[in-house]
Amino acid sequence: MSKSVGVTAGIGARLVLEGKVKRTGVVTPMYKDIYAPILQILETKFGIAMFEESERPDGLPTSTRAKL
Numbered sequence: 237m238s239k240s241v242g243v244t245a246g247i248g249a250r251l252v253l254e255g256k257v258k259r260t261g262v263v264t265p266m267y268k269d270i271y272a273p274i275l276q277i278l279e280t281k282f283g284i285a286m287f288e289e290s291e292r293p294d295g296l297p298t299s300t301r302a303k304l
Contacts, residue, residue: 243282247274 248265251257257270265271278284 239282240278240284243284244274244278247277 248257248270251270251273256273257263259267259270263270265274275286278286
């Protein structure tokens with residue numbers, strides 16, 4: 237298992253146990269209040285940063301996502 241999977245799952249579990257995730261039930265990490273703290277911890281404590289690259293000449297993303 238790669239760091240970006242195992243460490244991320246561990247951070248998510250810890251945030252739930254510490255009561256920092258207020259949502260209840262089965263929740264995907266698609267909500268900013270869940271994924272933003274995880275990304276911050278990954279970058280500051282583990283040096284794992286997420287970024288988007290594009291191979292298009294205009295610099296636009298190669299795919300688009302619908303805004304929720």
